[in-house]
Amino acid sequence: MNTSEARYGGGVTLLLFVFIFLPLLAVLINFIFPGLFFGQIESSSLGLIGDIMNRPLWKQSLLNSVTLSLGTATIGTIIGGVLATIRARWDFAAAKLLDMTAWVLLIAPSFMIAQGWVLFAGSDGLAHQWLGLTWVTSFIFQPVGLMFVMSLSKFPLAYLAIMAASEWNIRQFGNAARLNGARPFTVWRTVELPLALPSYVAGWTLVFMDTIGDFGLPAALATVYKFPTLTYSIYSAIYQSPVRFDMAGVLAFYLVLILALAMTLLMVTLRKSRFDFLNARAVQMEKVRPRKAWLYNLSITIFLFVSLGIPIGTSAAVSFLKQAGGGIHLDNLTLDHYRELFAGQAGDHRLLGYLEGMYHSLVIAAAAALFSMLIGFVVAYMLTFTESRLRPLLQLFSIISLAVPGVVLGIGYIFIWNQKWLEPLGLHLYGTPSLLVIAGIAGAIPYAVRVQLGAFGNMSGTMLKAAAIQGAGVFERMRDIVLPIARQSLLIATLASFGTSVFDLALASMLKPANYSLMPLVIDRAFEFSRYGYATAATVVSCGTVVLIIILLQAAGRTWFRWLDRNKW
Amino acid sequence: MNKKTGFKHGIFIALTALMWLLSACAQTDGQPTVRSGETTGPTASGSGGAAGQPDITLTNGNPEDTGETIYLYGNDFVDYIAPKFMEETGFKLEAVHYGGGEALAKIEAEQGNPQWDVLMMDGHGSMRNLGDRDFLMTDWEPDNLGNLSENGKSHVPEDFAYFPVGIHAAGVIAYNTTLVTSEKAPTTWEQFFAYDGPVGHADPAVAAPAYPLVSAFFEQWGVEAAEQTYEQRFKKGLHVYPKNGPVGKALLSGEIEVAALQEHNAYELKLAGEPIEVIWPREGAPGSLRVVAISKHTKNPAAAKAFVEYMLKPETQQMLTNLDSTDSFFTPLVEGVSARSEREPNGAFMLPSAKWASEHEVEIKTWFADQNVR
Numbered sequence: 001m002n003t004s005e006a007r008y009g010g011g012v013t014l015l016l017f018v019f020i021f022l023p024l025l026a027v028l029i030n031f032i033f034p035g036l037f038f039g040q041i042e043s044s045s046l047g048l049i050g051d052i053m054n055r056p057l058w059k060q061s062l063l064n065s066v067t068l069s070l071g072t073a074t075i076g077t078i079i080g081g082v083l084a085t086i087r088a089r090w091d092f093a094a095a096k097l098l099d100m101t102a103w104v105l106l107i108a109p110s111f112m113i114a115q116g117w118v119l120f121a122g123s124d125g126l127a128h129q130w131l132g133l134t135w136v137t138s139f140i141f142q143p144v145g146l147m148f149v150m151s152l153s154k155f156p157l158a159y160l161a162i163m164a165a166s167e168w169n170i171r172q173f174g175n176a177a178r179l180n181g182a183r184p185f186t187v188w189r190t191v192e193l194p195l196a197l198p199s200y201v202a203g204w205t206l207v208f209m210d211t212i213g214d215f216g217l218p219a220a221l222a223t224v225y226k227f228p229t230l231t232y233s234i235y236s237a238i239y240q241s242p243v244r245f246d247m248a249g250v251l252a253f254y255l256v257l258i259l260a261l262a263m264t265l266l267m268v269t270l271r272k273s274r275f276d277f278l279n280a281r282a283v284q285m286e287k288v289r290p291r292k293a294w295l296y297n298l299s300i301t302i303f304l305f306v307s308l309g310i311p312i313g314t315s316a317a318v319s320f321l322k323q324a325g326g327g328i329h330l331d332n333l334t335l336d337h338y339r340e341l342f343a344g345q346a347g348d349h350r351l352l353g354y355l356e357g358m359y360h361s362l363v364i365a366a367a368a369a370l371f372s373m374l375i376g377f378v379v380a381y382m383l384t385f386t387e388s389r390l391r392p393l394l395q396l397f398s399i400i401s402l403a404v405p406g407v408v409l410g411i412g413y414i415f416i417w418n419q420k421w422l423e424p425l426g427l428h429l430y431g432t433p434s435l436l437v438i439a440g441i442a443g444a445i446p447y448a449v450r451v452q453l454g455a456f457g458n459m460s461g462t463m464l465k466a467a468a469i470q471g472a473g474v475f476e477r478m479r480d481i482v483l484p485i486a487r488q489s490l491l492i493a494t495l496a497s498f499g500t501s502v503f504d505l506a507l508a509s510m511l512k513p514a515n516y517s518l519m520p521l522v523i524d525r526a527f528e529f530s531r532y533g534y535a536t537a538a539t540v541v542s543c544g545t546v547v548l549i550i551i552l553l554q555a556a557g558r559t560w561f562r563w564l565d566r567n568k569w
Numbered sequence: 570m571n572k573k574t575g576f577k578h579g580i581f582i583a584l585t586a587l588m589w590l591l592s593a594c595a596q597t598d599g600q601p602t603v604r605s606g607e608t609t610g611p612t613a614s615g616s617g618g619a620a621g622q623p624d625i626t627l628t629n630g631n632p633e634d635t636g637e638t639i640y641l642y643g644n645d646f647v648d649y650i651a652p653k654f655m656e657e658t659g660f661k662l663e664a665v666h667y668g669g670g671e672a673l674a675k676i677e678a679e680q681g682n683p684q685w686d687v688l689m690m691d692g693h694g695s696m697r698n699l700g701d702r703d704f705l706m707t708d709w710e711p712d713n714l715g716n717l718s719e720n721g722k723s724h725v726p727e728d729f730a731y732f733p734v735g736i737h738a739a740g741v742i743a744y745n746t747t748l749v750t751s752e753k754a755p756t757t758w759e760q761f762f763a764y765d766g767p768v769g770h771a772d773p774a775v776a777a778p779a780y781p782l783v784s785a786f787f788e789q790w791g792v793e794a795a796e797q798t799y800e801q802r803f804k805k806g807l808h809v810y811p812k813n814g815p816v817g818k819a820l821l822s823g824e825i826e827v828a829a830l831q832e833h834n835a836y837e838l839k840l841a842g843e844p845i846e847v848i849w850p851r852e853g854a855p856g857s858l859r860v861v862a863i864s865k866h867t868k869n870p871a872a873a874k875a876f877v878e879y880m881l882k883p884e885t886q887q888m889l890t891n892l893d894s895t896d897s898f899f900t901p902l903v904e905g906v907s908a909r910s911e912r913e914p915n916g917a918f919m920l921p922s923a924k925w926a927s928e929h930e931v932e933i934k935t936w937f938a939d940q941n942v943r
Binding site for chain 1: 640642663665669670671673674675677678679681682684695773774775780809810811812814815818819822823824930931934935938939940941942
């Protein structure tokens, strides 16, 4: 192996280790030696581990998390499966709309969606006060109702996973079975189900993992309905009294354990059901125009209206209302919340400064996106074009933070970066914005690496070898060959990282410096103090701004690349 | 170069990159990693600005004055107190708003590296607890301590770990008049706990005055009896909201009919013309003693002490009771300061001793959080 490649490889491996693996390791170490990070070494007391079963709060959190995630995964997979099947088989106008909504829901921060639902279904919410639908409140604020709400926002994970698999027509196998005398049910049981199963299991697991790590829903619910989940109890073990750092670590450990189990299930299913059905005779599913296309269009549109329209629409509507429960009539309409947003310092602890928060969040997300893209570029390069011994480690580190929830990473960061001995080194990062940047990088790395791996996958290594023989160093090879080819996906990866980290409520809540305003915290704080107008106006402006920035940067990037091409760069 | 040196180089570059990254990040965001005198940010309830640089004479005259900005963690008055204090004394102070539970948690988290200098919050029990665990500066007697009323003096601890500022009702009985008639409304705490209908109050894990509320009942009735009473109450319908704001909202929306509501919130609703009536029970309202304390590791002892002196001045207390905000509802503990006239003038308080409230804090809060999810 080339030594300069080894240097790059060692460098990024170490960075990923420190940014991603070390915090997770800290959580695991805390499980064995609680108190280690607070300057006292105690051997693991099994009592602490068993405490989760003794203390009703923690037991209930575990139970709530597991039931919510199981329910959501199941309902979400059913919704995703039905939609994907319809989408793959039929050709109808609303299909495009469905894809778009799925992506919007996938990217939208879950706390915003959940807040929209709380505003809609709460006892002084839209459904109750305007539409007189009193049953909505009692339906939503109970475990099954929450599963329903979560499924409506998490189904896209299952939808996309199943869609990818149902694009191919596998009727030939079924026909062969039928020719050999199998009944339709036998065909479904022995051919269609085993072939489709992996994508369903993958979809189910993805929804399960995303739901169990979710922080947005319990955070949005906190003021109206008591539904402690593992993620929220981790947060409250750190930010509420009495403080239990050790226990937060233990709860985080349980969360990681459940996630690991889910991952194992996914791996086993994928391995067990390896059929290479995509052979030379594979044909893409031909979409047929259904006889009653209007029926499909109508029902899909209604569904999308419920899943996206209700939460987003409610938030948008509330932002223009003087009194959230006052109804839509001219006297109740106002732009005051928006004015307040831009009025600068409110002098009110309930309303964090919005412009400052937006500035901080944008800068932190931009820094996180840039660094994660750079690191991701080197990681993807190492994984694709080298034989480095560090590759398995890089693989592992670059995927972990996809599965590990922000709250767990957050507690890990507190363990690591709140050590007293770091102070003289200037590395006491807890309570400083730099930790938010690092956390942002950790969160964005999996996306940055995956997108770039995809782009590099199409590239032949021969060009690089040829360049190396001509004497080009690893940096030149990256700059002159890989970068120009992969730049479009690099840009998209950067923008995607930016878009996700700018709204990360979990990490912002866990790692916030004192008196430091951040966009998701502005929204959350105003929501907590029932300043719904301010919260929703901030939501609307934030989403608009971020979408606008992404569109502009993308357009600018395209123009720039074209200019580079014209000028023979 | 062999592989071993290659690896060493790799590590070296990675470490350098990391250092660079961290320092770069800290700079990007306009806030240095280690706090210096001046901070950015309009959320601060006032830093720099009004006061500018500290008075030269003050800095020169006092060896304890390091010139650094001090941080106040607090729940009430945070929006007003910083600019007023800076204007009067020239010291720089930044007030950070936390709920009581949040402030305690933050202080706990910063154990290794305290970022706060002064803490002002409801609940002498929690403060006693911090004092016993060596978090607070002790044995310094403020000059203005003599300004305290007799009642105020009775709450000053022997080790001077904290100083009482005011007392208010952590909970009075508030009921929604559209749902409850005045005959049916509970007038004692016993009736409140026996009330046939949904009632609510704030969460002691989050809201500062909620622990004084709960601990007063626990002390009054004894832990075991109080636990039983609460268990019964949970069965009959007891809604616990994180803070008093949401409790008031739930009372208005009819989700609960009666609440043990902090007095500011109760009077705020009543004065705003909402259908809320307030009852100050004859046996007393659970008292929330607001105290101020200095961190043992304060970066600027002169400024922190000046803040305590400032809080014990009659002018300051009068300014606070005259505020056009519901924060002004409290009984000032400095002699000769008048309280808001809208309050119950002779309301009695139930107040457990600091020692008792401190010793039972973790036990009661933990028990309560566990009951709350059943």
